[in-house]
Amino acid sequence: MERVETDVIVVGAGPAGLMLAGELRLGGARVTVLERLAQPTGQSRGLGFTARAMEILDQRGLLPRFGPLEKSPLGHFGGVRFDYTVLPDAHFGARGVPQYKTEAVLEDWATQLGADLRRGWEVGALTDTGDGVEVVAAGPHGEQRLRASWLVGCDGGQSTVRRLAGFAFPGTPATREMYLADVVGGGIRPRFLGERNPRGMVMAAPLHDGVDRIIVCPQGTPVRERAETVGFAEVADAWERITGDSLAGRSAEWVSSFTDASRQAAEYRRGRVLLAGDAAHIHLPAGGQGLSTGVQDVANLGWKLAAVVQGWAPADLLDTYDSERRPVGARLLMNTRAQNLVFLGGEESDPLRGLFAELIAVDDVKRHLAGLVSGLDVVYDMGGDEAAAGPLYGRRLPPRDLAGQDGRTTTTRLLHSAQGVLLDLAADPEVRAAADGWKDRVLLTSAAPAEPGALGGARALLVRPDGYVAWSGQPADRGAEGLDAALRRWFGAPAAG
Structure with a gap:
């Protein structure tokens, strides 16, 4: 029986599994992807992705690989149509992108980065040994035994990994x-x-x-x-x-x-086994949210897991994957169950549909629902006083043009390498000096938004590899106060010397 050693085993080569493989490779982790199917299905299935998923793909430079994309300002909630551009920078998402194309783009990217993709292999057993995970998989040439430090199930709603690892999967059963x-x-x-x-x-x-x-x-x-x-x-x-x-x-x-089954894993991590995408949550496919939420799951997980593998991450960093993404999954189930009642209910739901039609005429309601379905309203609880930390704290860094000594760039382009970014917006030598011990993990850039005030008036921003702001220096702050603690929290101890 062949034995394979790797850092991370990813089970499932759908959009979530392939995106995770690329994220792990950018972080320096060895990764082996096991896929049950011998060939891609070639099926269209999901036909696009939400605005937030587009941002995730763009921050790794992947959107040009899709060719021209049709962005639609109009979306719906439970079949009631409205304009998502009521939110700044918002739209419903990219339309008309068949899932097989998304998978082909992500497979090319992940394998070009060095991911080992093995098709035709079906996981039959897994054991968490405490210091790693052992897997037995059946494939074209017999059984194979693999050992890794970590394993992630991205193998869909009927996840084998979820079952073998003993994850509870509570929720509501299918009724139709x-x-x-x-x-x-x-x-x-x-x-x-x-x-x-x-x-x-x-x-x-x-x-x-x-x-x-x-x-x-x-x-x-x-x-x-x-x-x-x-x-x-x-x-x-x-x-x-x-x-x-x-x-x-x-x-x-x-x-x-x-x-219309609606279920969510009771935890996203059990020991050295984690879940992402449909393996972690299933729901009515309303608004193209499933694929997009899976892509966001693995963008959150990938850099953290790679950091643990590389040895510089804080010991509890992986706990934040569950604490940040499981509430997002819960809101996904909540909104798709609500849409089920509005969209698919019989005559008994007519009053509810009428009420929704009236409510969606209100701009505040449009903004709330657009943020909910697109994922643009996601804010991670990173601790501390959010009000004092500024309007971008815990939120994604918005796509903005920047100008600095090295010329023009964008906030999106700074994230292509999947490093952390310390964006010095006020040419503050104290900020730059404070980050010196993390320059192997955090890219320091001095630049200012092309449009004044476009980044919430902050003097400096610490941005995680997934694009979320982990520290914000406000105009009233004294230099780099709080920056050292944020760097240690998300990027480990400074390098020696």
Whole structure:
């Protein structure tokens, strides 16, 4: 039996697993990705990502690899449409990006960085030994035993890792089954925000020439056993029962089913095993939030796990992955369950839909819902007095143009290497001197926003590799007060000498 040693094993080569592999490689960790499928599915599935996920991809320089992207200002909540640009820098996200393209971009990036991707390997057993994790996986050439310091399950809603490692997965069970298909043949009338009647709800939108994405949500459809698969004939029958329109003469590139089950792992870490993406949370796919939340999970986890592997991280740094991301997952489940009631409820939900239509006419409500669905409202609790720390503390560094002695750059470009960034906005020698012991982990940049006041009036900002502000020097502060504690908290002890 072949034995493989690595720093981190990632199980699952979907968007979350591949993004995590790249993040770990940027942080200097050796990573092996095990994927059950021998080949990518080539299925469109998710068709884009939210504005916050776009920022995450952009901070690693990945957006140009997708080619031209269509950003839509309009989104919806529970099928009630509204304009997301009511928030500064906001939009609904990128549309029309099939999931297979996202996976191809992330796979190329991760493997170019040196990730070891092994397809056709299925995990059958894992053991947390206390000082590492041992995995037995079956693959094309027999069983393989792998050992790593850490293991991360990114293997989807039916996660094998979650089950083998004993994670509790509480929540609400599925009450109905729904279908989606990419139908070949064209001519299907678009129903962008859904069309409902007492028999159910359907959606339809053109994908490309002659192919339409349909979603079919019959009322009262029982949930099938996991081992059963859905065929196009079943989907076509359900479509005709609800709409009265026939799909005769058409075929499907692929079909799938989904449910309204809503569950979240009780913890995101058990010993040396962690969960991310759909392995950590499942929900109704409303607003393209699942893929996007998974990408944000691993952006938070990747640099922290790499830092632990490299040996410079504080011992408790990984605890902040659970404390920061699990509340975000809980809000994801809350908003998708609410959308389920508004979007898929029968006639009993008509008053709720009417109320939502009235509320979304209020700008404050639009801002709240746009921030909730896009992820732009995420604020991490980093301790301390947030009011005194400034408006950006615990929030993502916004995309802004900068000008300094080395020319023009952007806040996004500074994050491409996945290092921490100390942004000296006021040419303060005390700030620069305070960070000298961390220059192997933190990039020091002296620059100012091209637009005065664009970064909350701060004199300096300490930014984590995931783009979140961990310290903010305000105009009334004395020099670098508090900076040393923040550097030690997030980047370990200073280098000797």
